[in-house]
Amino acid sequence: MIDFRIENERITVEELNEFEEETGVTLPEDYRVHMLQYNGGSPFSYYLYFGEPDDGILLFRFKSIKYGAPLVEKQDYLPENYLSIGYIEAGYLAMSLDKKEYGSIFVYYSEVELTKIAASFTAFLDGLVDYTATFE
Structure with a gap:
């Protein structure tokens, strides 16, 4: 399991529930945990990839619910029912809250089309590999 730095104040269950009520979304349980x-967080490693370093996705950090770079329910360049959840090298991560792809993780670059990379937040986390030994 990969640990993350806590960059912002932790949130309470009440604050998380309040976020869901205010935005009208229901977050997947693995993401809620x-x-x-x-409350977002960034990896301890500078070399944490989803996939291989030469063609994989380098994770920078996740957005927070509160007290930092917050999640935004709707952004002009994301389809309805998608939530921008994090930053990667030269792009972003999004989570689908749509019935068909609920909880799936996508990568996107600016206004370019979304590309599905994992069926759930847990699958995304399980697919992360620390390549520190390769680069040092």
Whole structure:
């Protein structure tokens, strides 16, 4: 399991529930657990990839619910029912809250089309590999 730095104040269950009520979204349980533990967070490693370093996705950090770079329910360049959840090298991560792809993780670059990379937040986390030994 990969640990993350806590960059912002932790949130409470009440604050998480309030976020869901205010935005009208229901977050997947695995993502809720992560947010309650880290409220976003960034990896300890500078070389944490989803996939291989030469063609994979380098994770920078996740957005927070509160007290930092917050999640935004709707952004002009994301389809309805998608939430921008994090930053990667030269792009972003999004989570689908749509029935068909609920909880799936996508990568996107600016206004370019979304590309599905994991079926759930847990699958995304499980697919992360620390390549520190390769680069040092």
